[in-house]
Amino acid sequence: MITVDGQAARVLAAYTDLLVERGIRGATLEAVASRAGLSKSGALHHFGSVGALRAALFVEMRAQAGRDAEEMRSAPDAAVRYYLVSSLDRDSELERLIDAGYRVAQTGDEAALEALRACRDDWLEALVAATGDEVLARMVLFVGDGVNHNALMSPPEGDEVLTPAHVEALVATLEAMRVPGPRA
Template sequence: MITLDGQAARVLTAYVDLVVEKGLGGATLEALAGRAGLSKSGTLHHFASMRALRVALFAELRAQARRDAERLREAPEGPVRYYLVSSLDRDSELERLIEAAYRIAQTGDEAALEVLRACRTDWIDALVAATGDPALARMVLLVGDGVNHNALMSTGADDELLATSHVEELVQALDAMRAGSPQG
């Protein structure tokens, strides 16, 4: 859930959606005002510039990624399972924020890259704490990235490569690796 309230949340959500759907070039003030259902001046009342919107997007992403890393640490189903199953979800608000930040990073925006790296650090730190094994934590992170990438290309519930049951097989394989590791 976006941490802003009211119309500011609506404007930020509209901005994220436009960046994801049309890229940074398609996220114009006119398009944003139309998507948010406000006038241009009403939009600028909440965010003084498009740069201010980018900054708000990055702040929102950091807040949500921190919250997600905390959920990962506390997940009753286990941090590895949580991370991999959540990697299947392409439509969550967090995934949309990540995707928007990636789109912005592709333009060479160093701030976008910095926030994405900071989010990755949150997740890897939580995975290292959970597994006790930095190599296994990196493997979980990279497998989750692969799951997420393939979820984007998924044809739906009958996808022969990706299903929750397949993720369960990955969790079991990673658990077996952990049990066999000298640190596990």
């Protein structure tokens, strides 16, 4: 966790995990406290309500997505590869935060949608800066979304639809599409 540490991080991680595993109805304060190994009052000491936990989730998600986008900005020649290969990883802390954010967003929570959009916009901005091509950047973003979606559906072994070799071929194809100068 970037924005919290110690027991607060345990509480936020428990909330995130419960959202991913059980959905919003399963992420009660009692369940969060139990998962974090604290009493309900111990969890409330760090986050005064489920609403405060939800807000902390969005702050953490945006912070980690921002760090992810900064990683792409720091190595623009590797940004396409970084984004697509990281889209395969379904078990990262960032991915779990995003999955939890989607669970909340599915209830119509506007703050969740705003946080998810901000993450997407930051990644897109980093990809545009790296590729110098807004159309190509959007293609990379959308392909990454598809890679991530298919990684979710893929069995642990033997999937012929999506393998690291397929992602490498996508990277090579998209990198070959770079053209000199900006394209709108």
